[in-house]
Amino acid sequence: MFQSRKIFLALLFVTASASSAPQSGIIEGNLPANVAQLKAQMTYPDAWLSGNYHDFTQWQQHARGLLRSALLTPESHRAFSPQTVAEEDRGSYVAQKVALNITDDNRINALMLTPKSSGPHPAIVLLHDHGSKFDIGKEKVIRPWNDAEKLTSAQAWADKFFTGRFIGDELAKRGYVVIAIDSTGWGERGPMVYEQQQALASNYFNLGRSLAGEMAYEDTRTVDFLASLNNVDPQRIGVLGFSMGGFRAWQLAALSDKVAATAVISWFGTYDGLMQPGNNVLRGQSAFYMLHPGMPAHLDIPDIASIAAPKPMLIYSGDKDKLFPPQAVKDAYAKVHKVWASQNAEDKLITKSWPELGHVFYKEQQDEVFPWLDKWLKP
Structure with a gap:
């Protein structure tokens, strides 16, 4: 009897010890060991689809306010004070490099394309990708000039991802005013190297700010700048972005009610679907440009994009895109x-997955996107 009691107590001790043993802190993919429990808590209570809201306009204002607060970036009040620093005639349109105060803290150079025809014109904010290529930013989408090295780099990028085309120049030929800026770290605001990104993001937090928030807010200011120009119709401003630029596009549409139509190329998914071992969003570094503290506790990625509803939005993905699982x-x-x-x-929302394409914005896609933009911005 005594021996049986000793065995029973020993088993209790072993069981208790096993249940109280600490978990490993990190698992595959740099994920926390309790990722399953944490994901289960991501119920997105502030989403329109949560059923917690009944007035769409009120929800939209609430959700936009959540996103704007997460940027950790104050409102800017300085005048844009644009100044043309270089110019090139391109036949039916003019290319300019324009210096402007994008925020109270940053004066930057933008590339702008303006048709020679009489305005006011529809306009497009073009949002460059990440690509771990930092020597060019705005030049990825608008052809640069007066710099042979930069033009060579930009043309190679266009050849790889855009069937050799400069997206901005194609749109200017169609009658749009087009603008593109460098995000922090790219082009004239860099170039940095890949390993600098994480420290840069950390130091923004140390300064009470956010790297992702600054990028997002500067994009909204770019729309505001276009809307302030006499030769732009403020009711016909669209946004278009590829890869990280696609992320910036739906985010910008969510933040600014001045965006009339949005085209998103190769950046869309759900948090749950993207937070899988091997996915790029789990690597840190470049992911910090797209991380707003606390937002995933409130809204999923498509919930944020939906703040722009019911305005026109087009979203394209490639089934062979390794960054975004189908x-x-x-x-x-x-x-x-x-x-x-x-x-x-529903007639204002187009989504499409291209079975044979990967992480690209090829001519066949452009040939559908450009007329779609015309439909909503050039009635």
């Missing part, structure tokens, strides 16, 4: 379609 994209598409449908605006 299921993650499909789940995100389903969410945004539910939101636009709830506002009787």
